Amino acid sequence: MKPAENYILKHSTPFREILMHLQSVIQYHFPEVELKFKWKIPFFTIDNKPFCYLNCVEKKGYVDVGLWMQDFVSKYDEFLVSENRKVVKSLRYKTLESINNEILIAVLSEIKNRKDLGFYQKK
Numbered sequence: 001m002k003p004a005e006n007y008i009l010k011h012s013t014p015f016r017e018i019l020m021h022l023q024s025v026i027q028y029h030f031p032e033v034e035l036k037f038k039w040k041i042p043f044f045t046i047d048n049k050p051f052c053y054l055n056c057v058e059k060k061g062y063v064d065v066g067l068w069m070q071d072f073v074s075k076y077d078e079f080l081v082s083e084n085r086k087v088v089k090s091l092r093y094k095t096l097e098s099i100n101n102e103i104l105i106a107v108l109s110e111i112k113n114r115k116d117l118g119f120y121q122k123k
Contacts, residue, residue, distance in 0.1 A: 033046055053066040067107070
């Protein structure tokens with residue numbers, strides 16, 4: 001088993017369910033992503049460029065979908081948490097039911113579709 005998968009499976013319920021759901025949604029809607037394990041967390045890249053990461057903080061009771069390119073998100077900014085971070089913002093989930101797939105996909109799509117970031121489909 002890969003380290004990123006081990007990270008997801010080692011967490012207790014409900015965090016494991018949240019992580020598995022997020023992984024599934026991301027990989028389904030963005031089949032070009034590659035799941036890696038960097039900085040001890042599951043980390044998605046496209047063409048070896050950072051896309052997003054999953055970070056479970058069980059002590060505080062949430063899972064983050066971390067975004068480096070948060071300045072490029074114009075829609076749904078009110079759902080992004082910065083919490084004193086200068087570069088990264090995240091979508092934060094405390095329960096499986098709190099995940100809004102539409103918002104998750106829209107935010108990630110907006111980042112992916114930025115041509116200046118190089119994530120667009122090459123023809």
